[in-house]
Amino acid sequence: MLFLQNARIASENSPVLLESDVLIVEGIIQDIGSNLAIPKGARVIDARGRVLMPAMFDAHVHFRAPGFENKETITTGSEAAINGGITGVVMMPNTRPALDSATSVATVLDNAKRKARIPVYTSGCVTKDRQGKELAEIEGMRTLGVKMLTDDGDTTSDPAVLLRAMQYATEFGMFFASHCEVPELAGPRALNEGVMSYRLGIKGSPTCAEEIIIDRDIRLARAAGAHVHIQHVSSKLGMETIRWWKSRGDVKVTAEVAPHHLMFTDEHIGDYDTNYKMNPPLRTQADCDALLEGLIEGVFDLIATDHAPHTPFEKAQDFVTAPNGITGLDTALVSLYHHFVEPGKFGWDLVVKRYSAEPRRLMGLPVPTIEVGQQAECVLFDTEAETTFTREFMKSKSQNTPFIDQTLKGRVDLVILGPEILLER
């Protein structure tokens, strides 16, 4: 029995934080109200000044297993999620072997059940081994609960293949997630084409490499009557393309934005810092501003980190050689608070809506709320405390993040999932 006293409760429906006591009994929220009587035997936590919110859900993570367990495992990845206030994730299928069959998906889900303290879902490939040629074992994966299909970092280049996949899989209630990039335009170096790429002497990726596929995949979804989810949008015109298609209302489109694309620009790369090397690349301040506008407006349904662990050895290589991607789970909620909520750019209601409720709706999962009768799936967040992201703090096996050794405002104090306290600081 857990009694949270004087917590400020956040919900997706109201910008106002109501101060209440919350009683949780055997993982179920039993009572909410002011000055509730403390039941005998309850453990009391003084939550005054702290925010209690539904726990986050990340619909875009790389847990690297099977195949790259030196970077991350399902255990370490899920612990990083808990560390950041996240109680559910969707893995991307770019493992080795790729998750393109019922067999490979079954292995991952079995591992997840045994090794993770939170639900770990996975997406499946559109095509075999993400090669963009033959369709993956789509129905077989569906029987195991896979809903999201994506070839992840390798955009399905042949539009005919993707269209057929959409026509086929939509019948099974599945949807498509698109990493939007024309590889011939983007090049391999994950740097925005612009002043910075010129200065650093590295081939840049123009935003049109992203815009073209955003538009293409939405058009294909429209033709197939499919649902397409646009992943980690990085550019202003990419956002505006989605906005335009959504305004038409004749195709089902959802979209996500990653925290790092809201916070950083290509200028942060400075002297070839590989912790800022990611794909799609960091762009300009104008792009960041547009993405924030799109998030607040609802062009982006959800926030997702694209948590992409790589070993220190890999990231310590030169910028051209180092792999793309940064970790995001340990730092996600605190960094969003520090950069946006605390300065008043958006409220807790947006965080809850875009990072807790909508990602679960995308996956067809129940949405946790702080209401009587609901399972407790929540986070207690201290807005006054600070978090220093030391290597020891991180639970991810890799620490390739720009936030390493930075101190940001805010701290995840408590993560509750049903009867279990997953984390307590």
Next chain:
Amino acid sequence: MARKDLLDIASLHREEIEFLLDQSTSFKKLFTRSVKKIPALEGKSVLMLFYEASTRTHSSFEVAAKRLSAEVTNFDVDHSSITKGESVRETIETLQAMRTDYIVVRHGHSGLPGMIARQTTASVINAGDGAHEHPTQALLDAFTIKEKFPDPRGKKVLIIGDILHSRVARSTSTLLQKLGVEVAYLGPGSLVPKYGPATIPRFTDYQAAMAWTPDIVYLLRVQMERQDVQFFPNVREYHRVYGITNSRLAEIRDRGLYIMHPGPVNRGVELCDAVMDYERSLITNQVENGISIRMAVLDWLTPGGNFRGRNRMPRGSEPTQR
């Protein structure tokens, strides 16, 4: 504080550049002596780490180091463990263990010399990294220009060709601007990036560029090896539109312009054969000046300093950082 490394031109401040050019003048005077060697770097070791092919830069550094009495080791990339899959980082760790004093590095990846510099105690000299920088080329270009124009302020240099892939264009234009020289780019629209510095005019039309009245035309080698897609239809068309043809050479001669090129020259592409006999071609001067510039750089980076004049090394404001 003296610098440990020379990685780029962008972070050098003007006083440092002027100092190196002055030192180069002093070193060049040694070349006319019967004994060209001085003991400035006696007991020091220089490792030549060239991952990309090079004739001029490699031999120029080697000659420069030997004239300063340093021991030179050529790291043979083709016969090293790199061919067995050893990463650059592992190579660096090996080299660090050898306690070499200098590493002169050329690599196809931008930023790699900086990475080596951070991981070793050796002084690292960037001898060309990707399309990023080639600082000693820029210094020798400036030195060559100053031999013709002792006060180059206000002079105009038109850099022609593959700007997009050229580390020479980046370094040389940055340095010349620091010396008050005006720079403009000319080349195909696909090879002259619109993201270059706003202070550099960008031409795609030869006549318009010549109307800008340059004092020097600086031709760049067309780097076919760096072009992953076709940037122009063929070299014949390139020569016709952007090359120094016989008729353009006549115009250049009439105007009394100097011609420069970092080499190696693609004959019949950037330049017609007749340029080899052009009296105002500075191409061989550039090669010769490469040695004295590199002597100046090696000496400059030596802890404690050796060559006379070192103590005149300017102090003052921190170098401009990017």
